[in-house]
Amino acid sequence: MEQTTEYTRVFVGDTRKALDEILTRYPTKRAALLAALWMVQERHGWISDVAMAETAGVLELTPAYVKGVVTFYTMYHQHPVGKTFVQVCTTTPCNLCGAEGVVDALLEHTGCGELGATSRDGKFTVIEVECLGACGFATPVMMNDDFVEDVTAEKVPDLVKRYS
Numbered sequence: 001m002e003q004t005t006e007y008t009r010v011f012v013g014d015t016r017k018a019l020d021e022i023l024t025r026y027p028t029k030r031a032a033l034l035a036a037l038w039m040v041q042e043r044h045g046w047i048s049d050v051a052m053a054e055t056a057g058v059l060e061l062t063p064a065y066v067k068g069v070v071t072f073y074t075m076y077h078q079h080p081v082g083k084t085f086v087q088v089c090t091t092t093p094c095n096l097c098g099a100e101g102v103v104d105a106l107l108e109h110t111g112c113g114e115l116g117a118t119s120r121d122g123k124f125t126v127i128e129v130e131c132l133g134a135c136g137f138a139t140p141v142m143m144n145d146d147f148v149e150d151v152t153a154e155k156v157p158d159l160v161k162r163y164s
């Protein structure tokens with residue numbers, strides 16, 4: 001876990017200015033929470049308890065409220081993840097088209113070994129997710145913000161190489 005002494009505040013300088021600009025678009029500070037959390041994750045790669053406390057302070061919320069939001073949305077990471085965060089749809093339609101094989105190949109070729117674990121080199125974390133809205137292009141995989149369609153187990157080695 002991230003230590004308090006090593007934590008670099010997010011909402012200072014230009015980032016604070018950017019947040020203040022965002023706040024002008026919302027009726028309340030609380031309404032900007034998702035955007036603020038996204039800024040934290042972009043900076044640190046995940047959202048620690050210390051970061052939640054900083055965000056709560058800036059938006060005049062309780063840390064418990066912020067934690068409730070962070071833990072509700074799967075897009076927020078509550079622990080460090082690999083440089084490339086890999087999300088694979090394994091909902092039934094994709095599963096019928098070989099998603100499990102894609103997951104197995106990803107776990108092998110990234111070196112993650114198991115779902116949710118980060119590879120030893122820190123490059124990858126692989127998770128399963130529900131429908132990504134591309135059921136006609138099984139199996140869809142998200143490599144960070146990149147959407148990759150028609151992934152098969154055979155295509156995985158090249159895909160992993162592209163992000164290594």
Ligand code: FES
Pocket residue numbers: 089090091092093094130131132133134135136138140
């Ligand atoms: S079921 Fe996989 S994208 Fe919809």
